[in-house]
Amino acid sequence: MTVLASNVVAVKQRLFDLIADLPLGDVQVSYGPPANPERDMVYLGGAQGPYAITAMRVGGRVPRTETLSLAVYSVATVPGGTVADAEARAVELGGLIIAAVAGDPTLGDLEGLKRITIAGMELESGADDDAAMAALTLTFEALSHLQ
Numbered sequence: 001m002t003v004l005a006s007n008v009v010a011v012k013q014r015l016f017d018l019i020a021d022l023p024l025g026d027v028q029v030s031y032g033p034p035a036n037p038e039r040d041m042v043y044l045g046g047a048q049g050p051y052a053i054t055a056m057r058v059g060g061r062v063p064r065t066e067t068l069s070l071a072v073y074s075v076a077t078v079p080g081g082t083v084a085d086a087e088a089r090a091v092e093l094g095g096l097i098i099a100a101v102a103g104d105p106t107l108g109d110l111e112g113l114k115r116i117t118i119a120g121m122e123l124e125s126g127a128d129d130d131a132a133m134a135a136l137t138l139t140f141e142a143l144s145h146l147q
Contacts, residue, residue, distance in 0.1 A: 007112050007144040008047050008068055014107035015070065015116070015140070016044055022096050037075075042093055045071030045137075054145070066144050069119065072097060074136040083125045086134035094121065094136045101140060116142040 012031070019042055020029045028034055028041040049068040074097065076089035098118050105115045119141040125134035 006051070006066060007110070007142070007146060008066075010110055011068060011107065011113060011116065011142045011144070012044055012047060012070065014110050015072070015101070018100050018104060018107060019044075019072070019097055022100055024093060024096065027093060033073075039077045039079075040089065040093065041073075041075050042097065043073050043075075045073055047071075049141075061147050064146050066146065068142040068144070070116075070140045070142060072138040072140065074138065075133070077131050077133045079131045081132045083127050083132045083134065086127075086132040087123060087125050087136075090123065090125075090134040090136040094138050097138060112144040112146045114143045114145060116140050 016031050024042065026040070028038040030041070030043040033043055034041055047068045047070045049066060051066045052064060054063045054065050074090045074093040076086045076093065078085045078089060101116055101118065105117060106113050107116060117140065118138060120139040122137045123134060125132065127133070
């Protein structure tokens with residue numbers, strides 16, 4: 001039997017699956033940064049966080065807790081639009097993701113995952129002569145207790 005060292009890959013995969021199943025229309029959804037980005041896209045970024053041994057044991061499995069911060073990027077580009085248009089679209093996509101995670105905080109009862117919640121966000125935007133672009137970074141916190 002394999003001892004699970006971390007829940008990071010399983011959490012990212014379940015989060016990706018949850019987002020990919022959302023009715024986002026013609027939005028590119030990818031597990032990582034897309035190689036060929038399309039106009040509107042959502043993708044998963046990195047994960048990081050503390051990992052703590054919760055009890056000492058001699059041999060065998062050691063109980064531990066990890067608290068992961070995971071980034072999800074919602075990017076919108078509006079040709080001929082304003083920065084406000086692009087920001088509104090990025091936030092609209094982000095809102096759908098936040099609502100989906102709130103509705104399934106254990107990502108389908110993922111083993112070891114106690115909860116995943118929105119922990120923060122950051123919005124950046126800009127424009128040039130042809131288009132406006134906005135990128136919303138959603139930060140989710142995933143708490144797991146592993147045996």
